[in-house]
Amino acid sequence: MRKLKVASDWLAGCAGCHMSFLDIDERIAKLVELVDLRATPITDLKEPDENGCDIGILEGAINNTANEEVAKRMRERCKILVALGDCAVFGGVVAMRNFGTIEDALKRAYVETESTDAEGKIPSDPEIARPTRVRAVKEVVKVDVAVPGCPPDADVIYYVLSELAQGRMPKLKDELLHWH
Amino acid sequence: MITLTIDGKEVHVPEGTTVLRAAQQAGIHIPTLCDHKHLVPYGGCRMCLVEVEGARTLQPSCTLPAANGMVVYTNTPAVQEARTFVLTLIFSERNHFCMYCPVSGGDCELQNAAYGQGMTEWPLQPNWQPYPVDGSHEFFVLDHNRCIMCRRCVRACAELVGNFTLGVQERGANSRIIADLDVPLGESTCISCGTCLQVCPTGAIIDRASAYQGRLKDVTRIKSTCVGCSVGCGIEMIVRDNRLLRIEGDWDAPVNQGVLCKIGRFDPLTNQGERIITPLVRRNGALKATTWEEALQTVASRLQAAKGRGSAGIAALASTRLPVEALYYFKQLFADKLDSGIVTSIEEGVTTALPGWVAHKLGKPFEGTLDTIHKADVVLAIGVDLVENHQVAGFFVKRILPRGCKLVVVDPYDNGMHALADFSLRPKKGTDYDLLVGLMQVIASLGRVRAHPIGTHDLTRHTPDNVSRITGVPAETIREVGRLLADAEHPVFIYGKGLTRASFPTALEALLDLARMAGALDDNRSAVIGTKGQANSMAAYLFDLDKAFDLKGHQVAYLALGDDHPSARLLEHVEHVPFLVVQASYASPLTDRADVVLPAAIWAEQAGHYVNLEGRLQETRQGLTPPREVRSNAAIFQALAETLGITLEDNWRDAMQQRIWISQPDVCR
Numbered sequence: 095m096r097k098l099k100v101a102s103d104w105l106a107g108c109a110g111c112h113m114s115f116l117d118i119d120e121r122i123a124k125l126v127e128l129v130d131l132r133a134t135p136i137t138d139l140k141e142p143d144e145n146g147c148d149i150g151i152l153e154g155a156i157n158n159t160a161n162e163e164v165a166k167r168m169r170e171r172c173k174i175l176v177a178l179g180d181c182a183v184f185g186g187v188v189a190m191r192n193f194g195t196i197e198d199a200l201k202r203a204y205v206e207t208e209s210t211d212a213e214g215k216i217p218s219d220p221e222i223a224r225p226t227r228v229r230a231v232k233e234v235v236k237v238d239v240a241v242p243g244c245p246p247d248a249d250v251i252y253y254v255l256s257e258l259a260q261g262r263m264p265k266l267k268d269e270l271l272h273w274h
Numbered sequence: 275m276i277t278l279t280i281d282g283k284e285v286h287v288p289e290g291t292t293v294l295r296a297a298q299q300a301g302i303h304i305p306t307l308c309d310h311k312h313l314v315p316y317g318g319c320r321m322c323l324v325e326v327e328g329a330r331t332l333q334p335s336c337t338l339p340a341a342n343g344m345v346v347y348t349n350t351p352a353v354q355e356a357r358t359f360v361l362t363l364i365f366s367e368r369n370h371f372c373m374y375c376p377v378s379g380g381d382c383e384l385q386n387a388a389y390g391q392g393m394t395e396w397p398l399q400p401n402w403q404p405y406p407v408d409g410s411h412e413f414f415v416l417d418h419n420r421c422i423m424c425r426r427c428v429r430a431c432a433e434l435v436g437n438f439t440l441g442v443q444e445r446g447a448n449s450r451i452i453a454d455l456d457v458p459l460g461e462s463t464c465i466s467c468g469t470c471l472q473v474c475p476t477g478a479i480i481d482r483a484s485a486y487q488g489r490l491k492d493v494t495r496i497k498s499t500c501v502g503c504s505v506g507c508g509i510e511m512i513v514r515d516n517r518l519l520r521i522e523g524d525w526d527a528p529v530n531q532g533v534l535c536k537i538g539r540f541d542p543l544t545n546q547g548e549r550i551i552t553p554l555v556r557r558n559g560a561l562k563a564t565t566w567e568e569a570l571q572t573v574a575s576r577l578q579a580a581k582g583r584g585s586a587g588i589a590a591l592a593s594t595r596l597p598v599e600a601l602y603y604f605k606q607l608f609a610d611k612l613d614s615g616i617v618t619s620i621e622e623g624v625t626t627a628l629p630g631w632v633a634h635k636l637g638k639p640f641e642g643t644l645d646t647i648h649k650a651d652v653v654l655a656i657g658v659d660l661v662e663n664h665q666v667a668g669f670f671v672k673r674i675l676p677r678g679c680k681l682v683v684v685d686p687y688d689n690g691m692h693a694l695a696d697f698s699l700r701p702k703k704g705t706d707y708d709l710l711v712g713l714m715q716v717i718a719s720l721g722r723v724r725a726h727p728i729g730t731h732d733l734t735r736h737t738p739d740n741v742s743r744i745t746g747v748p749a750e751t752i753r754e755v756g757r758l759l760a761d762a763e764h765p766v767f768i769y770g771k772g773l774t775r776a777s778f779p780t781a782l783e784a785l786l787d788l789a790r791m792a793g794a795l796d797d798n799r800s801a802v803i804g805t806k807g808q809a810n811s812m813a814a815y816l817f818d819l820d821k822a823f824d825l826k827g828h829q830v831a832y833l834a835l836g837d838d839h840p841s842a843r844l845l846e847h848v849e850h851v852p853f854l855v856v857q858a859s860y861a862s863p864l865t866d867r868a869d870v871v872l873p874a875a876i877w878a879e880q881a882g883h884y885v886n887l888e889g890r891l892q893e894t895r896q897g898l899t900p901p902r903e904v905r906s907n908a909a910i911f912q913a914l915a916e917t918l919g920i921t922l923e924d925n926w927r928d929a930m931q932q933r934i935w936i937s938q939p940d941v942c943r
Binding site: 177183184187192230233241244273 | 369371372373374375378379385388389392394395396399402404
């Protein structure tokens with residue numbers, strides 16, 4: 095059987111879901127028997143294969159134009175897209191920013207920060223990504239599997255990946271289903 | 275009886291039962307959110323929709339009365355789809371973020387409902403409209419972002435507590451729970467009973483003290499009894515790592531059915547003072563930490579020396595917050611074995627001595643149980659402020675007032691109940707007797723006497739006009755209240771310290787005769803309730819610990835305070851006592867003044883029994899382990915007895931039968 099190609103990336107999140115992924119510990123050896131781990135934030139390859147992957151995993155919410163681009167590329171190149179963790183699924187902690195305006199958030203971050211010693215300046219270089227309203231991944235691209243949790247437990251992640259690797263759609267319920 | 279079929283199962287229920295309750299009785303689970311078994315069905319959340327054969331649409335089972343031949347399905351695809359849709363709308367309406375909510379992970383009924391439907395996400399995103407958070411209350415926070423408008427809190431505040439602080443403002447998406455006319459909770463008429471907190475299904479109302487300190491699966495729940503007053507409400511202690519996180523009302527408790535007041539729910543978690551954690555003995559004028567052995571030896575030698583010297587010997591006072599076991603040891607040790615001059619309670623029987631005298635005269639208990647209030651159509655409260663003390667009994671009264679129950683309050687003093695009363699009577703001090711006989715006179719003159727009084731009262735002299743002159747209460751009011759009592763089907767009489775404080779029993783006897791004439795007291799039943807004092811005043815009475823005290827002349831005073839706080843009056847009393855022993859949990863001016871201090875467990879650290887105002891024997895359980903050198907009150911008496919070479923008996927159940935009970939649920943209801 096051909097090994098399924100898996101790619102992952104993180105958007106506006108805390109990397110906690112990827113840490114939780116690493117918490118599957120020695121089971122990762124079993125997993126790589128089933129799948130071919132391609133581009134991830136913790137491997138050398140940084141973008142999903144141009145000729146496509148089977149499974150794409152996104153952690154984090156969509157917070158700016160760069161996130162949008164990454165999400166769209168992942169969607170285009172992957173057959174099944176997994177939203178991993180509360181930020182990707184719901185917007186999560188990041189989405190608290192939606193309760194204020196982007197301008198206020200930028201001012202708070204670059205001008206009013208306690209550690210800003212000189213006059214603060216909001217970056218405006220056209221090369222850098224523009225912040226947007228915070229969105230769940232599904233608000234930008236179609237998501238096939240939602241894996242909530244802050245972060246999802248290693249057991250949940252292992253279950254989801256091993257099911258997908260064996261060609262089944264994971265069904266989260268009971269112990270495996272939690273939103274916190 | 276009604277017979278219906280739910281999921282193919284035949285169910286028999288009494289008429290008036292809802293489909294939801296019928297299903298629950300049959301062990302069929304229907305998820306709910308706004309429903310609460312102690313609240314009137316409301317039909318607000320639509321989680322409980324079911325399919326009924328022949329009905330055009332899905333029906334809310336919580337408000338649908340079961341009917342004969344009804345065929346109900348609780349688990350069809352249409353029902354499942356509707357449930358998920360209902361949850362989708364609820365989640366998208368406000369801002370529900372489980373990752374930083376303290377009730378997430380087992381305690382949230384909304385989250386559990388979503389898990390039950392296998393929802394991995396919200397199909398609709400919220401619209402990011404921020405809702406206010408009201409953090410003005412001392413004990414809890416109201417976060418409108420997490421509110422699902424189930425109105426359980428509003429209903430509990432009205433239906434269970436009768437306080438009507440919470441309400442709803444606006445319509446549709448702007449609906450919001452408000453206090454009074456939309457003032458911050460902390461500045462509202464809220465009485466901090468916390469019932470709203472206990473019924474909230476989400477994290478919309480969260481407890482300040484225990485938020486983020488342990489989820490349902492991390493804590494231990496221990497059923498016990500509140501020792502805040504003589505009502506004796508059933509509680510659950512929520513404990514984690516030997517810390518009391520929270521207290522909740524026990525929904526299954528016979529006395530309070532889940533409701534608690536501030537004194538029971540929040541006060542035990544506020545700082546009660548500095549704990550005494552080791553025995554202390556006065557040396558060279560200062561209290562020094564010592565061993566139990568030395569402390570007990572010191573006390574024992576003083577007690578030995580003063581033993582049997584009557585009013586020049588030992589005076590022993592116990593708090594009525596101590597459990598039955600401790601009070602019984604106390605009585606045996608000081609009254610039976612050490613022959614002390616004074617052995618009584620700090621309460622001095624101010625609420626029990628007179629009723630006890632009356633019970634002995636009648637030869638049986640004469641008071642009823644609190645549940646008589648639930649069906650009362652007239653409540654006459656005399657000399658008792660149920661807004662301030664015995665609050666849960668007050669809730670029972672307050673919550674039936676909207677149903678048309680009339681409240682008569684008799685108290686010359688300021689009393690929180692005056693404001694709620696239909697008739698607020700303020701007779702001149704010491705004229706209670708005349709007022710009560712005046713009311714009897716009105717009933718008699720209407721020819722509506724249901725049972726004849728036992729005592730002799732001069733009715734002819736107590737016309738409304740005469741009584742008005744004596745008491746200062748308008749004659750018309752006396753006539754109206756008399757008529758009200760004559761017309762009442764279920765009158766209930768509640769009396770307290772204001773009536774029993776007087777040193778002669780006539781007013782209490784007149785109250786009982788009035789109750790007899792109004793049909794509230796006969797050989798089989800009683801709707802007369804005395805509120806008593808602290809948690810174990812009844813037990814203190816049963817052990818003869820209900821006499822007045824004067825410590826003058828006594829050589830040694832032994833104060834078993836437990837976790838009680840001493841009054842200023844008590845401090846004055848002990849001022850000139852040559853040798854003072856204090857058995858206490860907390861440091862106080864009294865322990866400062868003591869010669870020996872014995873560290874005692876607090877209520878949550880010891881197990882024991884309490885007799886509530888109804889005469890109900892109830893248990894308290896140990897939820898916490900006391901500090902290492904701290905012992906339970908009963909254990910301290912035992913250790914002291916051992917040091918003195920005295921053996922104490924454990925037959926407190928028999929010993930409690932020596933006196934006639936004032937109230938006893940099995941004998942008199």
